[in-house]
Amino acid sequence: MVTARSARFTESTRGRLRRINLITSLPPVVFAALLLLYLDSRTWWHALVLAPGVVAALVAFERWTADDLARVALPCLVVAAAVWPVGALVTGSPNAWWGVCAVGSLALREVRRRVLAAVALLAYVAAVGATRLLVERDDVRQVLVAYVLVPAALTVVVTLMTVVGERFYDLIRELEQTREREAELAVVRERFRFASDLHDIQGHTLHVVKLKIALAQKLLVRDTVRAEKELRETYALVSDTIAQTKELAHAQRRLNLTAEIENAKNLFEAAGIRVRVTREGEVDSRVGELLGQVLRETTTNILRHAQATQVQITLSASGITIVNDGATGDEPTELSGLSVLGQRVADDGGELTVRQQDGRFRTAATFPTAHAGTPSTMGRDDR
Template identity: 80%
Template sequence: MTARSPRFTESTQGRLRRLNLVTSLPPVVFAAVVLLYTDARTWWHVVVLAPGAVAGVVAFERWTANDLARVALPCLVVAAVVWPLGVLLIGSPNAYWGFCAVGSLALREVRRHRKLALTGLFTYVAAVGAVRLLVQRDDVGHVLLTFVLVPTVLTIVVTVFTVLGERFFDLIRELEQTREREAELAVVRERVRFASDLHDIQGHTLHVVKLKIALAQRLLLRDTAAADKELRETYALVSDTIAQTKELAYAQRRLNLTAEIENAKNLFEAAGIRVRVTREAEVDARVSELLGQVLRETTTNILRHAQARQVQITLSESSITIVNDGVTATAPPELRGLAALRQRVAGDGGELTVEQEDERFLTAAVFPPARAGVAPGKDGR
């Protein structure tokens, strides 16, 4: 039996302790009283037998409080002494009860050689019971049945049920730990989602601001009106980013795919990149936000990493494909934003593909038709 985990919450321990005390402790106390009443015929019989019964009750109460280790050895010693005294002095076949209760519960504290401890427990009960033959030799069958067989069998049965009960607690403990881990993972996933969304907002905006300021600097001396227009748009973009950041902090932010497409077109055209948008069908609302995030991240990557001359954006009911040229690297760059998005798309049942072939780079996010909620083959313009 394993020790209880410190992660096993106090509230759960408290509930299980109360459950044990209410359902199991009264029958245990009742059994101890009945055994004393049955076997004790004089006051000194009570004096001899009572410590064993008390040791069993105390051990059980401490077991429910996960504090048995502190009292296991004293209770076991007391109960172990009561059993032979009951056999030899009183002729009590039930004096083993305290040793049986304490021993079966104390097995949880044994880390090594548990089989040896089990054997010792059962052997002690049987051997002490057989000692009755020293004072009652005329009825061997009765002694073997009453003082050896019955106590040993009942000790085995009690031990088995105790082990099963501890396994039950282990199961509850594992379920509680699993629930705690799931809660922790949910917090981690939410933090990752928040960081990803914040990266989408801030990273995209900062790159666009850099691009517009550079354009405004070029226009400043030859076209002040155009430069002023770019600066005003930059100011508006920063203001919008602040608003989006607040919405993100309060879990109110929703991406608009149509707005993201217009924004991507404007950015590409401002950078001198030809862009073509093809809508094969209306995008399902349940996938549009994630597709918008893919488009936003891909737009930022194209402006940052490629020397693109043209970009093709294709939309279907449940997918988006962005293809751009102007890729100069021999290997795909490390795009951390898309790596995080791949996990989010996969979490919603989709697949994010990133491929590079010659000077062309493809980014595609595809969700199954069932995810989009539209029958395959339906075409809307």
Template identity: 65%
Template sequence: MVSLLAAPGTANTGEVNSRALRITEATQGRLRRLNLYTALPPLMLAAVVVVAVDVRVWWHALVLAPGVIAAVVAFERWTANDIGRVALPCAVVAAVVWPVGALVVGSPNAYWGIATVASMAIPRLSRRRYEAAGALVVFVAAAGASRLLIDSGDGSTAGVGVFQLLSQGDVFVKFVLIPTGLTTLVIVLSFVGERFYDLVQELEVAREREAELAVTRERVRFAGDLHDIQGHTLHVVKLKAALACKLVHSDPARAEAELQEIHELVSDTIRQTKELAYGQRRLNLAAELENAKNLFEAAGIRVRVTRESEADPRVSEMLGQVLRETTTNILRHAQATRVRITLGAAGITIVNDGAASNGKLELHGLSALRQRIAGDGGELTVASASGEFTTAASFPRVGA
């Protein structure tokens, strides 16, 4: 029954973006597989014990086995997050086995099937979960109490009043008190476990939102740099153009000088804008490494940075831009849980998990960098294998 704590839950956290849901489903999928591998063997052992302890003739096994099978089937579907399809038939079968087992077989453990199935199904109900839990406890107690009527009417107990109650005390404990108590305990633990997985899902959503916030901050930084470059320039161009219009007839030489300054100013702005777009403007590789590390850690991704040697100054800015673009791609397009960054004198390699097992590789913002790196004698490669995505930039001539 302890395994009931390890079930994936369905939290009503409202609508979240589709990528957050994909990450949450991936995490829950890993938890489901872990539950199946670790909890199924103990569950099977408990099922065998339940049947073996109470079976005295061969047909007793035929009565008790359906409840055990229903519990195992429900557990397997529960770990696959698909218990909704089998909850009702499994619950009906297990519910029939308990009173039949108590009245016909005399099995005090026949309640095990209905307690197991219900403890997995009830917390997943969209409404009236607590009413259903109360009804389950009442049913288990009532079915067990029916055994008292058989024992009191079979003539095997003599006397009335206190002596009869004492003679039935053992039956009451085995068929009513223990099944009801354990069923109540299992239901409570199931609700606690469901809340635990609600929290896991909420943390996954928060992690995804933190990653989106990191990307937004990067966009705001870029927009600020772009405003610094172009805002003042465009204002000056406007004033100089207006002045040139006024001087074109009265002072043509001065107007020509103003137009020449406008041309030079626009050319310089174009150059700075290109540098910003290619990430070369005031780019520091050490700062980019620290920024990437902070962004990954804020998004809940484990990161390991290995510095084999210091990057050559001739390529450090380009390597920093590769790192920046790859960081953004990982935060936006991957479902990563760990990242490895290896920096050398003439190259950098970034490896992350969470890559799709199939599908077309997309370079996104790295496509422009690939052309620039190739023009500088370098090479940018991407590869996906075994769930890992590798981005590597190298400059062989610099290394040589």
């Protein structure tokens, strides 16, 4: 079963690959199409006859980048295939084969017997080119070169380049999907860590409660005072566990900022994201716990909502700043976890700011310098 998250990742991967294809390949394809049209069109009606082949090739290429070629492959192939014999027999256009070659090479991915289809495409281009001999017999050698050998050779080259391009983008697609699976796995690990923390809080407590209740049962007859003491301690222990569980649920459990930075770095690296950590100063332990919560929440948000490739974490004497690329959309996503933390930071005299600009997302939690401890160590950890 494909989860909604996996579907979102797949759509995101397709979008990025489509943009790569359009940016890198569409301009030269359009240039080649217009150049060939210019070279072969000696009158306006020549251009009118040859234009459908060019349009069919461009439509097929655009749909190929969108992974939607199957829907238009046959109509585009029919149009482009019809232009080539008209160009060879009527307009005398030796480059009219380009449309059927472009569409045919792209459409190979839609058929099972690709080798047979490629041979058929080559044979069609050469055979139609040879029909030029029916209307032009003065220079047989020139006709064979211009209408048969050159189109056939270039068809082979274009087909091979298309196949290689397909393999290249398949590799990119696999790498993107692997990266996204790593990011999803990192989120799962974070959830497992939460479950582990919950187990640490409740597992030990429940075991102790069980022992104390068993002891109280034994003491009810011979030592009621001690039994009452054991029950009071059990009640206090359960109350404390409930409080710790609530703190954990709201990401308020005491955190070690250094450990959180290391954990965030490990999570990002596991997801294939380059991370750079800069320590310009140190903060006191009370502020450090809150900054650790901000870092943990931001780390989870980056892994869940962004398509990040780089993350910069900067710790200063006045707070922490996390900047990542890969932000989607024009407006910052509503992040409920950061909203709750923003109120807690404000209650403690600080400020939490979230800003998105030019595909970069910046989360910063700052406190007045009075909260900052004197930096005992200064360092930088770049990775």
